Amino acid sequence: MKSASAKRGPRRTLMRALPVSPAVLLMLAFLAGPIGYCVYLAFTDLQLTGQAASSLIGFENFRKAFTDEDFLNAVWLTLVFTVLSSLVGQNTLGLGLALLMQRASKPLRTLTGGIVVTAWVLPEVVAGFLLYAFFQKQGTLNAILDFLHLPSQNWLFTLPILAVSFANVWRGTAFSMLVYSAALNEIPKEIVESAQVDGAGGWRRLWHITLPMIRRSIGTNLMLNTLQTLSVFGLIWVMTRGGPGNRSQTLPLYMYEEAFQNSMIGYATAVALLLLIVGSLFSLVYMRLLRTEV
Template sequence: MTAAPPAAKAPSPGPTAPTGPTSPGPRRMLARALPASPGVVLLLLFLAGPIGYCVYLAFTDLQLTGQAESSFVGLENFTKAFGDEDFLNAVWLTLVFTVVSSLIGQNTLGLTLAALMRRASRPVRTLTGGIVVVAWVLPEVVAGFLLYAFFRREGTLNAVLDWLHLPSQNWMFTLPILAVSFANVWRGTAFSMLVYSAALNEIPKEVTEAAEVDGAGGWRRMWHITLPMIRRSIGTNLMLNTLQTLSVFGLIWVMTRGGPGNRSQTLPLYMYEQAFQNSMIGYATAVALLLLVVGSLFSLVYMRLLRTEA
């Protein structure tokens, strides 16, 4: 389960928008804003502060030991990162992880489930929805352990494959990045499913029925009618899924610790290893800053999507 801001469904305040008893002067404005101050202080100290510190640290060579000796090193951390094979490996794995688990996995499976649920009988719908949502609500680390047990050589997946007379494998060794990607699909699909269920519910029944009577088959209806009608939900959902997937740490940590070797080491795990195994706080922060910049860009696109929606 992850933080996922819902789009503004703000009941519009209407023409008599609240403006308070009388029109405000500067002092009055300040008095009105006063209740926001504890929150603003908290955000400035513990969120804006670290982000500012992140920008500063990324250009220093701060180490875990010997705090006093850190000095400004300019872009050295960044040039080092882009010349480092392990970093490029982490970038590549993060891309694979995001594309497989978020873009393809959660998004497509979530949409498919939502579409199927509209046709399925009620008990099946409730049962499936319930199971998928439980997977989502479970704490991240618990989900990690459950899927660790599922993908291990002695685990459930291989038991099922044996039973079907299919070749079993040591999944966590042969395809660790796919194992953690599937784990993320298991854990995150519910969110997309809920988003798409809500979106599909808002399509008027007459539209799909008319198409059906006109003889448009299921796939054509989906492609030409349903998908264009929910394209904004698709946009927001992709954005939120991607942002969530970029910052997955606990799930991968519990399942593989980024291993074997570094074959499932995505950027957050690489950053952690650089900071604490290799004691290079400055360098790790530079990597963090890159992650933050990518996240911010997605964030801005997301806000733009919300704006065009309104």
């Protein structure tokens, strides 16, 4: 193949690149375009209505953001949401379920797997409604707590960020579970058995053998979970609209409010750019983890 392509030169190369062009054009126009526009808009004072022209205002938007309490609140809540629901919740629970599935009997494996995966496959907004009903004052959770004679409360009002974090765990754990199940199945049986023979207990085997052997999957899973969690909008929107007040307003919801309720497109884009930069950093780390495969 190589000699043939060398003989026919650039025309051949062009013909070979041709099939890639529809995809490239689409991505340039509708993905790279908006990202470039995002970088530009972030330095302007564009507003939604009644403004003839916007002007470049340098780093003003960013300066405003870092002195704005609502922005800092959104950053903090995004951090809480990501750590609670992605790093701790989905990741640990997903690993736990995958480990239990290795030992459990087949009917229970199928049952639990089916239920957890259904929660994952449901459209985001439907998941939002289901968990809204679950956490609502007259909802299922309080009914159960009442039945157990435990104190109930209006979860979406008292602990909104905790409620939406649980919602995200409910919705997203399946992904981690699938990734870890696949990874655990690839560990050779002999290694586990020889450790058993050597008398290593359950926790020690997990810590010294299982976890090191699936560390690449752990890295991949953490990255993808975090990226996915950073961009959750619909789930929180349906459950709390970011409220009460701004007590569950993560960065995407803050960005939306600034753009459309306060008409500050330029400022909201600056926030979007910050989110995009954080996302890009995570992407780069993820690519390092996969680097052997490209």
